[in-house]
Amino acid sequence: MDRTALDLWVGIFVVAGLAALSVLALKVGNLSSYNMSETYQLQAYFSNIGGLKSQASIKSSGVLIGRVAMISLDPERYEAKVTMNIDKRYHFPKDTFANILTSGLLGEQYIGMIPGGDTELLKAGDEIKKTQSALVMEDLIGKFLYSKADEPKQPAK
Amino acid sequence: MPPQALVEIQNVNFAYGNRPILKGVNLSLPKGKVIAVMGGSGCGKTTLLRLIGGALRPSSGQVKVDGQVIHELDHNKLYLMRRKMGMLFQFGALFTDMSVYDNVAFQMREHTDLPEEIIRDLVLMKLHAVGLHGTHHLMPAELSGGMARRVALARAVALDPMLIMYDEPFAGLDPISLTVVGNLIRRLNDALGATSIVVTHDVQESLKIVDYIYFIADGVIVAEGAPDEIRSSSKPFVHQFVHGEMDGPVPFHYPGGNYQQDLGLRT
Amino acid sequence: MIGLTKKLRSIGHHVVDAVWRTGYAARFFFLILLYSGTSFQRFRLTVKELFSSGVMSLIIILVAGMFVGMVLGLQGYETLKRYGSESALGSLVALSLVRELGPVLAALLFASRAGSAMTAEIGLMKATEQISAMEMMAINPIARVVGPRFWAGVISMPLLSALFSAMGVFGGYVVGVVLIGVDQGSFWSQMQAAVDFQHDILNGVIKSVVFGVAVTAIALFEGYDAPPTAEGVSGATTRTVVQSSLAILILDFMLTAFMFQGD
Numbered sequence: 001m002d003r004t005a006l007d008l009w010v011g012i013f014v015v016a017g018l019a020a021l022s023v024l025a026l027k028v029g030n031l032s033s034y035n036m037s038e039t040y041q042l043q044a045y046f047s048n049i050g051g052l053k054s055q056a057s058i059k060s061s062g063v064l065i066g067r068v069a070m071i072s073l074d075p076e077r078y079e080a081k082v083t084m085n086i087d088k089r090y091h092f093p094k095d096t097f098a099n100i101l102t103s104g105l106l107g108e109q110y111i112g113m114i115p116g117g118d119t120e121l122l123k124a125g126d127e128i129k130k131t132q133s134a135l136v137m138e139d140l141i142g143k144f145l146y147s148k149a150d151e152p153k154q155p156a157k
Numbered sequence: 158m159p160p161q162a163l164v165e166i167q168n169v170n171f172a173y174g175n176r177p178i179l180k181g182v183n184l185s186l187p188k189g190k191v192i193a194v195m196g197g198s199g200c201g202k203t204t205l206l207r208l209i210g211g212a213l214r215p216s217s218g219q220v221k222v223d224g225q226v227i228h229e230l231d232h233n234k235l236y237l238m239r240r241k242m243g244m245l246f247q248f249g250a251l252f253t254d255m256s257v258y259d260n261v262a263f264q265m266r267e268h269t270d271l272p273e274e275i276i277r278d279l280v281l282m283k284l285h286a287v288g289l290h291g292t293h294h295l296m297p298a299e300l301s302g303g304m305a306r307r308v309a310l311a312r313a314v315a316l317d318p319m320l321i322m323y324d325e326p327f328a329g330l331d332p333i334s335l336t337v338v339g340n341l342i343r344r345l346n347d348a349l350g351a352t353s354i355v356v357t358h359d360v361q362e363s364l365k366i367v368d369y370i371y372f373i374a375d376g377v378i379v380a381e382g383a384p385d386e387i388r389s390s391s392k393p394f395v396h397q398f399v400h401g402e403m404d405g406p407v408p409f410h411y412p413g414g415n416y417q418q419d420l421g422l423r424t
Numbered sequence: 425m426i427g428l429t430k431k432l433r434s435i436g437h438h439v440v441d442a443v444w445r446t447g448y449a450a451r452f453f454f455l456i457l458l459y460s461g462t463s464f465q466r467f468r469l470t471v472k473e474l475f476s477s478g479v480m481s482l483i484i485i486l487v488a489g490m491f492v493g494m495v496l497g498l499q500g501y502e503t504l505k506r507y508g509s510e511s512a513l514g515s516l517v518a519l520s521l522v523r524e525l526g527p528v529l530a531a532l533l534f535a536s537r538a539g540s541a542m543t544a545e546i547g548l549m550k551a552t553e554q555i556s557a558m559e560m561m562a563i564n565p566i567a568r569v570v571g572p573r574f575w576a577g578v579i580s581m582p583l584l585s586a587l588f589s590a591m592g593v594f595g596g597y598v599v600g601v602v603l604i605g606v607d608q609g610s611f612w613s614q615m616q617a618a619v620d621f622q623h624d625i626l627n628g629v630i631k632s633v634v635f636g637v638a639v640t641a642i643a644l645f646e647g648y649d650a651p652p653t654a655e656g657v658s659g660a661t662t663r664t665v666v667q668s669s670l671a672i673l674i675l676d677f678m679l680t681a682f683m684f685q686g687d
Contacts, residue, residue, distance in 0.1 A: 006475050013479045017583025020590035028518045029621040239562035250553035264561050
């Protein structure tokens, strides 16, 4: 095999491989849909995060605006502390609601942000005070059963 | 024999595991000479070359090349020493994925910073020396056995070594190639001012070209002498070997017990 | 009684032999890394091996990837249809390729295509005394012959695996969208929503690099350690394919457990 022909083929191989990798990253993966470098962080405490995981999406009005960066248990409050990376382009009022929601009936869990009416905006490192925990199926069923039990019995006829 | 010896093997023992190969071998290789080491198959001839090249360590005794004890050299010094040695392997051992040109140029490229034009001239010279000018573009698979051996010879002397070792240079060659290779061994040795050691079992060819011969059998040197002495030797082993007789000190039969008894015949 | 001692002795012998070989293999691997300088200082040597391991495996990788993707599309569609979630076909195809099938199948193909060739090549070089000749020329065969092949394998593997996955996704697209008629928009959007760059693609790349190291190291060791005979080399070639396939599957389990646990 000629020297240059060999180089050419190896070149084609490497370029094709890298191209395939970038196709995977951009077209198949979600690298194009958000840029991690331009984010700021917010914190929120939840009494129960359910099945929320790091890298879970954060949405507002259904639009992806960030990702969960870290989840830990606050040792003093005994609540889950969730650190979020939010896209720099979006800012929210101080009284924004952070809810843990489920996409579909059995889908992944994500954080939904519902903006309030405050004029002051959340700054990097701030805490979202108003949160709503995940709905846990067992609790729901439990509540339902209790409420049934508490209902006054129908008077017998 | 002149006192100045390039290779001195002193009382060397060597064993593979429990199997002794060499038992107290003494041998010396004077500068500028071509010597042959002969013996039947598997008598430790190749082992001897490996000991000189530092690929194996003797169990006891020492091998000195150019005044240095080979097995005491560290890795770098051994590699420096090997640059001054050339070796022709049994079937040439040409690099099959490289052309004839690249094979001969291999060591020059690896060990020197010579520019490619000079390497080219050197390669063509070496190929011319073995009578193969014009073959540089061929691949080893396209060469006949004799040609491949000559290319390997050109490669072995690529860096003008002070010591050239030949491991069965005549094995599997037709009579013409055999004479050619034999003459090349002698001519290259004298032209380069090198010293050569030929390990072979081809008696007639080596008697024509070498200065001194050692016979090895069962790991010991059983006879030695100049070609004329060997030809006229009356020692039974040498006589059998030189004349290729079937039976003698080296028996035709494997020592396999009593044949007639094994056949169930009475003895 | 004598039979038993004999048996015990042979078992002991095998164990000692295996331990000895493991140590030898580890030392060989260490030497490859130690003498890797040559592979990068004289990158031409590595480029040459990239051709014989990477470029020569290209066709089989592309064709196999395409068909694996098409099968995934077909089977995935049949299964997802039962739950009425055909739109998830894209994420199913992409996730299974990027996380598992791409790295694993590409590595298995690489082991049988390039790994066995490496073993045979080095084994033959040894059998025809080319390795000894190199040593006698004061050239370290591990630096000159083994190192470039090792690094070429390690570089090729992630590229081949990416090509395999990309072709697979394309194959899945052809079957799912073009032939069956799954909605194109939901195919891609579901895929992009499910596949995370760091978590899935990067981990897939890491896997394939690990497999590349394992396959080439096994192939080169088997070639270098092969008895210098025709049977020795053919046995070593078989061992390369068997051992590296097992290594790939075992490593895949370990890496998957490590990467995708918990979150």
